[in-house]
Amino acid sequence: MKEIIVIVVLIGASFVRCMSHQQQSARKPPNIVFILADDLGYGDLGCYGQHKIHTPYIDRLATEGMRFTQFYAGTAVCAPSRSALLTGQHTGHTYVRGNKEIQPEGQEPLADSVQTFAQLLQSVGYATGAFGKWGLGMVGTSGDPIRKGFDEFFGYNCQRQSHRYYPTHLWHNAEKVVLEGNDLSQKKHYAPAIIQEKALAFIEDNKDNPFFLFIPTVLPHAELQGPEDEHYKRYEHAFGETPYKGNGYGSDATVGGYASVSKPRATFAAMVSRLDAYVGEVLDQLDKLGLSDNTIIIFASDNGPHREGGADPQFFNSSGGLRGVKRDLYEGGIRTPFIVRWPGKVAAGSISDHLGAFWDIMPTLVEITAAPQPRYTDGLSFVPTLLGRSGQRQHPYLYWEFHEDGGRQAVRMGRWKGVRLQAKKSADAPIELYDLSTDVIERYDIADKHPDVVTLLRQAMDEAHQENSIFPFYYQGSEVY
Template identity: 55%
Template sequence: MVYKHPPNIIYILADDLGYGDLSCYGQQRFNTPNIDALASHGIRFTQHYSGSTVCAPSRSTLMTGQHTGHTPIRGNKSIAPEGQHPIADEVLTLAEVLRAKGYATGAFGKWGLGYPGSTGDPIKQGFDTFYGYNCQFIAHNYYPYHLWHNEEKIMLQQNEADKEGVYAPELIHEKALAFIEENKDQPFFAYIPSIVPHAELKAPERYMAKYRGKLQPEKSYKGCDPGCKRYKIGGYGSQPEVHAAFAAMIHVLDEQVGEIVAKVKALGIAENTLIFFTSDNGPHLEGGADPNYFDSNGIYRGYKRDLYEGGIRVPMIAHWEGTITPGQTTDHVSAFWDVLPTVVELAGAKVPEQVDGISFLPALLGKEQPKHKHLYWEFQTQYRKPAQAVLMGGRWKAIRKVKDQNFTPMEIYDLESDPGERHNLAAIRPELVKKALAIIERERIDSPVPEWNFDIGNN
């Protein structure tokens, strides 16, 4: 489909926001009115999946349209002194495709796909402008010593030493709003990978005051404070009011979404702007976070770093005034690698051949939607057991892990009758085990990075 005036694309990516962390997806302890409004005036996906269960590979699937059996970044691999393993120069990204079609491209938030100056630097991967954290490790901290503007390191004097003068998510948000306004008269792609609500639990006092004492029993966390070696360089700061802080952070995120929508309307471009909202993976257990208290994964099993549903099933909302029929809900099975073909189709560009995704534009427009036969994930990390997962027909879920350099037996779950993945059916459904193994064999190729391959004795 080719549009005479290609729509603007705003893609808001929360960081470690669980499926159950929005009131429109069932959250009971606080409300998210602006995100709820986005959903009520658009379409809400109930079976949308992140690219991975941790940050960098999830973002890699988004940028490349390839699942983690193919995408170049398959794990969180840090490069000293700051940044992550870079995407290679020859990799074609969503931003590069859109820029070639005349889009202004900007990224505001957390990158994590290549250290400053590398081939993976966002400025070298299709973005005209970038403002935020290059390194996802430093993005653990909300009052950092510095941020990056393109290739310039911006020192934040208000945050020197132990000062907490400027809350980085607010600073980044201002830059995103300015980009939208500056490019209102041409097609633009605003990629907004927020750092909320990952890691350090901190929010400005005016937000903390709204929740203090209201989320009992409260919980405290002793973390990395002034004098700690990793203070403001990845260490999680202490938080005496964990529950209030988490709700306050979501309040910040929700308010920023509302301001983005208001900006688009004020500029008169709402009918030509498609807004997405989603999360990069399931809820985390770091820095004192308490996902069980908030029921952040809803009915689903697992958290960040799991390939169970709680680690990869995420909220996803799409809003396009005048084009997407308001108040819809869809159970179409989709994943991050579907975003590139969807957006590229809207832009009137050719979808790259190496893409694994399927455009879900028909689902957005209420038309007949092609479906995936299966989805594939693999998780590579030194912190938890590596794993693979296959979703077959949107119903049958297969998972196997690595233990003692060998794969564990395959687990099989029926998501229709057992969405919480409590009953392993592998013993009575051997044909599904065989089918999943065949899909894995077809879908994955070895990574050129040794750490992102399965170190096993019997493959």
């Protein structure tokens, strides 16, 4: 009889502890993990139609969450896309609109006046950490990640430095972490692996607090490089290979130059699979610590696939059949793989064609976490879409600009897509028009058939763009900026 009583008491205590844990989880704000790939194409993942590269863990996110088919990056290149993400503003308004280099290291910093959603999360008690590539302001400047809402940063502050996978140094907050044994002739410390360890440690260190973990990984950004590990061996003999030789990007071989690659396709595929494995490690860490059910995971890429260093997006169909690559404002340059997993909230295996973009992340996370409303945003919360509710607000249009190669602008307005090239040379440069409902690959310019639509797109471009003295775009009078 005593034994029965003891068993009943133990079962009851276990039940109480379980209920208490569930109640605590229900009260605790959700953790947020945002994984941002670098130069990963819309078609580089299995769940988006990739057949040559193995991505089981990211595919698992799609199986267990919502996969978006019409979500867009901030723009078609690194720094301004990240600025649009963090500030909740499209590139006609956001502070950083191009990859403007600062010597000897770093990029144009976000100003003191710029507010990020990390700061808003920080204000309601979230522990915040960023691990990977920053590119929005060197240590000690107004754009230092520690001044923009992150309690901890580890990785490449300068995106120019991130061209190398075996760099001479990384940054931990204000500390320069020298990687002895890394130079042009030695490859001792593989930076993504070091950064990954720090990201996993952040989860462990903050398991008892609500946290926002930002992982702007450098994978699979050029240069093509990595250890000859199990990921590389998977593809080593899978593709016909032509060795890539040469620098190909920038004159500084220690920073901007790309080394020779004996098997560029195998190397690129390995980099994507290695990224996928790192996502798997994050999932395992959350599972191990009992955090998965109360953690939102968001996965995206900063822009379309690159062609530097021997990368071959055509071979892999990295743009997923869409026109364009990195630096293009056609769909292949800006449409991003976008996946959200939130157990018990977002329906597993769901697919959404909701039209959204990076500047929507800020209001969405603010609504989820009850953080203060931002001072400004171009975004709209897509929480109704995530939760399968009615009442989702829609953008009248989405807008992008790109400041290199003569300047480019693009507008998505429902089924219509307008693209303007050489926009810096003339505010009257022609606008190409595509009907994405019938021509998603943007093959047929039908501007001459719909002048009324072209007028609407031109008006949207004029409305969306606000001049920025640091990143000037339009001309004034006869002077071209």
